[in-house]
Amino acid sequence: MYPTISYLLEDLFGINIPLPIQTFGFFVALSFIAGAYFISKEFKRKEKEGLVSKIKQKKLVGEGMTIKDWFSSIIGGFLIGFKLVEAIFDYNSLVQNPQEFILSTKGSIIGGILVALISSFTKYKEKEKTKLPKPKFIEQDVHPYQLVGNMIMIAAISGIIGAKIFASLENWGDFVKDPIGQLLSFSGLTFYGGLIFGAISVSYYAKKNGIKLLHLIDVFAPSLILAYGIGRAGCHFSGDGDWGIVASNQPEWWFLPDWMWSYNYPNNVINEGILIPGCEGKFCYQLAENVYPTPIYEIIMAGLIFLFLWSIRKKIKIPGMLFFIYLILNGIERFFIEKIRVNTKYDLLGGITQAEIISSILILIGIIGIFVLIKRKENYYQ
Numbered sequence: 081m082y083p084t085i086s087y088l089l090e091d092l093f094g095i096n097i098p099l100p101i102q103t104f105g106f107f108v109a110l111s112f113i114a115g116a117y118f119i120s121k122e123f124k125r126k127e128k129e130g131l132v133s134k135i136k137q138k139k140l141v142g143e144g145m146t147i148k149d150w151f152s153s154i155i156g157g158f159l160i161g162f163k164l165v166e167a168i169f170d171y172n173s174l175v176q177n178p179q180e181f182i183l184s185t186k187g188s189i190i191g192g193i194l195v196a197l198i199s200s201f202t203k204y205k206e207k208e209k210t211k212l213p214k215p216k217f218i219e220q221d222v223h224p225y226q227l228v229g230n231m232i233m234i235a236a237i238s239g240i241i242g243a244k245i246f247a248s249l250e251n252w253g254d255f256v257k258d259p260i261g262q263l264l265s266f267s268g269l270t271f272y273g274g275l276i277f278g279a280i281s282v283s284y285y286a287k288k289n290g291i292k293l294l295h296l297i298d299v300f301a302p303s304l305i306l307a308y309g310i311g312r313a314g315c316h317f318s319g320d321g322d323w324g325i326v327a328s329n330q331p332e333w334w335f336l337p338d339w340m341w342s343y344n345y346p347n348n349v350i351n352e353g354i355l356i357p358g359c360e361g362k363f364c365y366q367l368a369e370n371v372y373p374t375p376i377y378e379i380i381m382a383g384l385i386f387l388f389l390w391s392i393r394k395k396i397k398i399p400g401m402l403f404f405i406y407l408i409l410n411g412i413e414r415f416f417i418e419k420i421r422v423n424t425k426y427d428l429l430g431g432i433t434q435a436e437i438i439s440s441i442l443i444l445i446g447i448i449g450i451f452v453l454i455k456r457k458e459n460y461y462q
Contacts, residue, residue, distance in 0.1 A: 081319035083349040083363045086175075088317070098171070100178040104349065107314025111307035116232045118306065122299040122393070123225035131399075134221045135290045142212025145204050157199025158192040165191025176362075224291055234285055235278040242277025246434065275304070294399035301406035302389040308410070309382025316375035319348025324372025324420045342370035374421045381413045398453050407446035411439040 082088040085101040126132045165188035167174045167181070174181045279297075286296045315322040327342035334341055346356055346366035353367040389406055396402050418436045425431040 081345055081347040081349070081363070082317050083319070083347060084175075087347070087363075098175045100167075100171075100174045100181075102178065102349070103318040104314040104320050107310055107317070111310035111314075112232050112236055114310055115300075115303035115307040116228050118303045118390075119231070119299055120225045120228045122302070123223070123228065125394075126295060126299065127224060132224050132291060132295050134223045136219050137222050138217045139220055140215055140217055142210060143207070143215040144211045145207045149203055149207065150200060153200040153203040154196045157196035160192075160199075161195025162187035162189065162192030164195065222289070224289075227286075227289055227291075231282050231285060234281045238281035239274035239278035243274035245277075246273025292399070294403075297403035298393070298396075298399060298401070301403045302386050302393065305382050305389065305406060305410060306386040309379045309386065312375040312378040312382065316373060316379070319345040319350070319352075321348070321350045321352060321422070322375055323367075323422060324374040325422055326369045327372045340373060340376055343373040344368075344370050371422070372420045374417055378413065378417055381417075385409045385413065398457055400453055401450060404446040404449035404453070407442045407449070411441075411443035411446065415439040415443070 082091065082103045084099065084103055085106055086097055086099045088103065089099075090096050123132065127134065163182060166186055169188070170181075170186070173186070282300075283293060283296065287293065312322070314320075323343070323345060330338065330341045344353070344367040347359070347363045348365060348367070349363060351363060351365045353365045356364050356366050385406075388409070389402060392405075393402055396405075414435055418433050418439070421433075423433040423435065425433050
């Protein structure tokens, strides 16, 4: 396992480069980048086909440096310099625990003041170049694909908040024992919490910018499952606890690599299991018994669902239909993987997980959504 990217580089190239980049966080960032690429691609296609259109926005130009500009430049510059300069002189603390370092009060006041001055001066010079005797409003065209960066940022922030809230509710005992540690950790994120919070936030933003909801959710559908699969790669390679139950004996017909049937996640990031003989360092634990590597199964299934959705997206002519198909496929995938996955079960229906409840609801919503869209189309042509 590779708790940090440094472990991966050392395994691949035999060199130890201490980097403050956790493997799970790296794959989460990669999932957002990949999602943004395909979302932009779909928006461009839909605009070309006349399904979505550019919007008119008014923009104030020629305004000099405002109080808001001064405030954001000084505060933003100070925070960056405060942490950046401290990180340079205390790099080891940053590498050992990036989240704790970033969210701590440790920092360089001199570095903060210096960067704040540079930031505000640079912003001032930039504003002076375009300053007009009398600022004016101009109308400009904004294409939907140009808003993808904002959508991804909104989805990332609200999604992580939602994922943390749902993870805390799912593992309430662990949260009560160590609330700060649970909140600051990049592991322990619940996908459905992120999906729900992210969907609400992005939908609100899109509505404000005149993008129709049904086209929006269709654009996002393939990328959501792709991002999910990439995120699961982060779960597997870091060993963040998102694995299966103890694996049964490997059957004779199994033709894939042994580690795809059962795995013990050595050097996992949460230090779960037993000590690895002869290991020295921060991450020296492996599971006592081999378990099903469920993230691997989800990576494969998510990849197949993405390819399927991407291949049929141009053939579906009813807006919203692609998204409801996604909900059904995602729900089915997650519902069945829960049967062999370690998770907290609620004392309902003989034991059921949060993900099983939500995935069942998503399947139901998907079926109802498809039925409603078909009936609405039939009534339209009657």
